[in-house]
Amino acid sequence: MTARSITRHHGGHRPGVTTADLVTAAVAYAAAGIAVLPLHTPGAAGVCSCRAGAACGSPGKHPRVRRGLHDASRQPQVIRAWWSRWPHANIGLVTGTVLDVCDIDTARGLRVVLDLLGVIRPPGPLIRTGSGWHLWYAAEGLPSRVAIAPGVDWRGRGGLVVAPPSLHHTGARYTFQQPWQRPDLPACPPQLRALVLPAPPPLIISPSAPVADLDRYVQAALAGEAERVRRAPRPIIRGGRRISGGGRNDALNRAAFRLGQLAAHTPMDETAVRRELTEAALSTGLGRAEVQRTLSSGWRAGLRHPRRIGDRQSAAGRHVRKAPVHTWPEPHS
């Protein structure tokens, strides 16, 4: 599945969803530790079941219970009682304890997120909503934050999301495009964490601007690239002989290249980027001289192939293949 096929594919209408399906799903979410609550339902022509009706600004997305999130429950008997009272209620999930959600409203937002993550498609559960996508991650105490990128919100502590197989006001059902292999949820990638958390204030004002001064997206991209370098496969040595070189140098070259690409458009402190990547590369055991060589050549090659975060081409990895220095595998899919 490519970024574009994620964009095209849609769960579509599923008129066959019954109350039993909704209850089964809601009880299963609760069994995984997620607090559940019944939401209003979009009826014909997307009109909300709440008192505001056609004037509702959030059709099918807000609680039916009086105290909202405070009434959310993990108890099957409570959940069953709600759906016998409101057989068509949408399913709301409270975020921030078990589940955090990257809530993407636009195709542009999806491209930015996939590009930052350096993947064709995200790992873990991917939900097609009526008009966007939800990426599910294991909660780790992050706050909720709107507009972490254009068209992208983060639902963390105290947040609420609509879950499959709820009905969207467009008539589509919320659908798992990639399933949830319960109970595991992927950890929040460092790139997204960097967007959710405000950058810490710089502690030391030095002539070389601290990393905290970098643009938020560059900061997020740098966090991801440094993480990939740290996790690059180590060489395999058997019987005193090196039988595989590992992927550390390639990962470093790729990181320098991708950040160099951004530097062509975005003001960026090369010293700060080099410092961070150098630290990551040295931690893998690469030698300092090799690190500096690879960084310089990757960075220069990147400058010659500019891109902006979320560019269509870069999401598909097209520019990356042109890099003259090394070859590396496609972003894993």
Ligand SMILES: [Zn+2]
């Ligand atoms: Zn409403």
